[in-house]
Amino acid sequence: MSALAGQVALVTGAGRGIGRAVAVALAAEGAAVALAARSRADLAEAAAAVKDAGGRALAIPVDVTQDAEVEALVEQVLSELGRLDVLVTAAGVAAFGPVAGAKPADWDAMLAVNLRAVMVTCRAALGPMLRQRRGTIINVASIAAVRAIAGGAAYAATKAGVVAWSRVLAEEVRHEGVRVGVVLPGAVDTPLWDQISGAPDRARMLRPEDVARAVVLMASLPDGATMEEVRLLPADGIL
Ligand SMILES: NC(=O)c1ccc[n+]([C@@H]2O[C@H](COP(=O)([O-])OP(=O)(O)OC[C@H]3O[C@@H](n4cnc5c(N)ncnc54)[C@H](OP(=O)(O)O)[C@@H]3O)[C@@H](O)[C@H]2O)c1
Known part of the structure; x- marks a missing residue:
């Protein structure tokens, strides 16, 4: 029997990269x-990949920085798929550069997508999960939250925020049947790196499917267990 049979998952950032691999892996389970x-x-491409994996896919265009769209997203999942068991927040953006050369406004988009939208999406998903007294939330942070990478201060701040948020949220809801975990990957070979100059060797990075395996494990543990923080690095340590 598949580990997640009968369950409904919502994955943000599911169009490409890590989110897409997570969507396919959850469907395969x-x-x-x-x-x-x-x-x-x-x-559309990601939904086709989910269907190819034998799964049921519902594609919903959403800008996660728009609170009303996030609320409507969760409502649509409930109305079309009936419940919500797993939320994975993989929508994210990355921009790097030294703080001294940055304008504060440059940070706004990253804060909005990587941190505030994660908070808003978690909050929206909690309603049905608390009503069901069952659910797993997995937020995709980054190893940048805990390892200093020059040029990544603003990105790291958003990801450290996600780690702190996830820890506290886990504490708030653990006695109500809802698990909250956070995954901190090192470098993953996804389209995120296409726009970043001086990117490390992509052949040495993790594959999105590696992160998806960790997420599936976190989501499919028995109800009595919770995996709250996973640090997943390429074997040779590239960040
Ligand atoms: N790649 C890495 O090395 C790495 C390492 C550690 C952590 N991470 C984190 O993993 C997450 C996924 O990264 P990735 O590498 O898979 O990036 P990616 O390939 O660029 O994919 C990012 C996804 O997020 C979506 N997204 C971005 N802004 C959005 C918005 N405002 N509303 C809705 N969706 C939005 C994108 O779709 P649209 O643009 O179409 O909206 C896309 O589907 C991010 O949080 C990233 O920080 C990545």
């Missing part, structure tokens, strides 16, 4: 998967 991102073309 039997979950029906709602996929959220802004690009309709990416969503």
Whole structure:
């Protein structure tokens, strides 16, 4: 029997990269998967990949920085798929550069997507999960939250925020049947790196499917166990 048979998952950032691999992996374990991102073309491709894996896919175009869209997203998942068991927040953006050369406004988009939207999405998913007295939330942070990488101060701040948020939220809901975990990957070979100059050797990075395996493990543990923080690094340590 598949580990997530009968369950419903919602994955943000499911159009590309880590989110897409997570969506496919959750579907391969039997979950029906709602996929959220802004690009309709990416969503269509990702939904096709989920279906190829034998899963049920619901593609929902959403900008996670828009609170009302996030609320509507969760409502649509409930109305079309009936419940919400697993939330994975993989929508994220990255920009790097030294603090001295940055303008504060440069940080706003990263804070909005990587931190505030994670908070808003978790809050929206909690309603149905608390009503069901069952659910698993997995937030995708980054190893940058805990290892200093020059040029990554603003990105690291958003990811450290996600780690802190996840720890406290886990404490708030653990006695109500809801688990909260956070995964901190090192460098993963995804389209995120396409726009970043001076990127490390992509052949030495993790694959998105590696992160997806960790997420599936976190989501499919028995109800009595919770895996709250996973640090996943490429074997040779590239960050
Ligand atoms: N790649 C790495 O090395 C690495 C390492 C550690 C952690 N991470 C984290 O993992 C997460 C996924 O990264 P990735 O590498 O898979 O990036 P990616 O390939 O660029 O994919 C990012 C996804 O997020 C979506 N997204 C971005 N802004 C959004 C918004 N406002 N509303 C809805 N969706 C939005 C994108 O779709 P649209 O643009 O179409 O909306 C896309 O589907 C991020 O949080 C990233 O920080 C990545």
